[in-house]
Structure formats: structure tokens, C-alpha cells
Amino acid sequence: MPNMKISKIYTYPIKGMRATELENAVVTKHGFPYDRRYMLLEVAEDGSYKNMAIAYYPLMSRYFPTINDDESFSLSFRPADGEEKSINIPLKPKVDGLEEVEVTMHKSPTKAYKMEQKYNDWFSSTFGFDCVLVYLGNDMRKVLMSVNGNAPKASAPNGWLSSISSKATQLVMGAEQENKITFADCAPYLVVSEKSMDDVHSRMNDGSKYDIMKFRPNIIVSGAEEVWEEDFWGELTIDGTTKIECEHNCARCKSLNIDYDTGKPGTGESGSMLKKLASNRRVDPGMKWSPVFGRYSFLNAASEGNEIKVGDEVVVSKRNDERTKFDWEGLHTLK
Known part of the structure; x- marks a missing residue:
């Protein structure tokens, strides 16, 4: 099995604008420092x-x-x-x-x-x-997306021990933690897999490459074995110590069709990526009209203040047996 690693780390000082690439970053429950403040x-x-x-x-x-x-x-x-x-x-x-x-x-x-x-x-x-x-x-803004509440049954190398650990984590995080975020849409972190870009690039009929930055990730992971396997990631462990809880799929909107070189709506192949992905990536019944790319994620409470860096090993420490279903208090479709 290939070795998974962090290939890129990004923070976005101003929501909606370009990212700043980092070599290392401290992880906090609210996201990377300066992200979308x-x-x-x-x-x-x-x-x-x-x-x-x-x-x-x-x-x-x-x-x-x-x-x-x-x-x-x-x-x-x-x-x-x-x-x-x-x-x-x-x-x-x-x-x-x-x-x-x-x-x-x-x-x-x-x-x-x-x-x-x-x-x-x-x-x-x-x-x-x-x-x-x-x-x-x-x-900070209150997180309205369900957290730790609707995840499907997950499998992990340590079976019952992992289950106990997960329940303990939920107790630690609990209601007192009150998951909150900055001006990020739904969660402090968006994790994407570089491998899935193989599928995205294959949809470009002109042979060009699609820019992964249009997915606006915080963490890009390289080395996954299969495209779209991240749909089933429940938890990632970085460098053996930092745990990122992958809670929900990220629904995509027409921002995928923007031409980043001109600052205008895109034309041609890259300007129709939302439609291309909608052909078979509407895989979350909680957002049935929107294609999915990436995982909305939260920091495990025990990892607060850790530092991660480009090149760190990434292990899938919890894998869901089925995809999560997006749930939002009073809002089930992002626009």
C-alpha cells in the first residue's frame, strides 16, 4: 500500500481569496492560524x-x-x-x-x-x-453541521479499543467544546486527496489539467491507493500524533467553474467542471444535487496545538464502512 503524506498545507487569510501556502502549521480547533479570519x-x-x-x-x-x-x-x-x-x-x-x-x-x-x-x-x-x-x-461562528452524531459504523485496526477511544474523544469534545469556526463554510479543515485528481483530470477532454486549488483545500494528502477512497475516511492520524476527524463530505458549487487566470466565469472544459462532476459524484443523499470532493474535518481535542508539516506521514486510523450523510440544522443544501 502506498505511503500517504501531506503534500500541501494552505491557509486563507481572507475568505474567497487565494491561499497562502505553508510548510508547517499549528493545528487548533478553529483551524489553521489566520484561516478565514x-x-x-x-x-x-x-x-x-x-x-x-x-x-x-x-x-x-x-x-x-x-x-x-x-x-x-x-x-x-x-x-x-x-x-x-x-x-x-x-x-x-x-x-x-x-x-x-x-x-x-x-x-x-x-x-x-x-x-x-x-x-x-x-x-x-x-x-x-x-x-x-x-x-x-x-x-466564532457556531457549527451547525452535525458532528459526531451521524457517522456510520466504522472499522479500525484495533476494533473494540478504537471504539472505546472514539467514545472517549466524544466525551472530551462534548457539548462544552461547542464546535465553532471562523468564516470557513462548515468546518475548520477541508482535506482532499491528490489521487482523486486523476479522475478529475480525466474529465478534461482537451487534455489539460484541472487546478486542485479550485477545491480550496487546507490539507492535500498524496499517496492514496484509489480515487475517491477519501469518501470513507473517518479519521486521519498525521505523524503518529495528530488526529483529524473527517466528519462530512464537501458539496461543491459553481465556484469550480471560475477561471482563476482571468477572474471571470470559466469557458470551455474547466468552465464546466461542476456539471462534469455531477454526472457521477452526487454520492451524498444529504446533498443530493451537489457533487462531492473532499472531507469537512475537525481536530481531535487531544491534538490541540500540535504542529504538522509537509511530508508528514498520514494514516487512515478510522475508515467508515459507508459514506456519511451530510446533515445541517435547518439547512440541508448549501448554495
């Missing part, structure tokens, strides 16, 4: 705010973040035709005195802080309409 909102004519996501604002694919140090990151806007512009943004801004705004994602509300006007002016000038940059602060 910022978000952009369009200002409507009546002064209300509209969440900006890459599926509906494809130009977001032309913004490239680079973490400078522990204090700030640089964001470069690189239009397909036009002058590049850059701005430095603090990783942990001082929020005293900043206006609070309510942000609701997938029926999960939170309070965020409207950043200083100089940042809002910069984004408004690059997008061509009024928008504001908001920072999450410490008020």
Missing part, C-alpha cells in the same frame, strides 16, 4: 451588507496573500489586464473602537469588526464598487 462584504444601495464569496465574485481569485511575519500579510491584486496593486493588512488588528457588524453565514451568525476606512477604500477601488473588510475577532 477576514471577510469582504458588498455595500448595497440601502447600506446593508452582502457576503462576498468567490462563487459570485470571481474576481476574488485575482487577490494573492503573502504572510510577512507574525504581524501582517501583504495582499496583491493582480488583474488579468491592468496594474498590480498591493496593501499590507494586520493579521491581528486592534479592534478597540472599531464598529461591530453582524455577519451571518449559512444561518450561523456572529459579530465582526469593520476595518479602518483605508482598507475599505482600497478594496472598493479594486473591485469597482463599495465594500468593507471585516475581521472576526474572538466571536
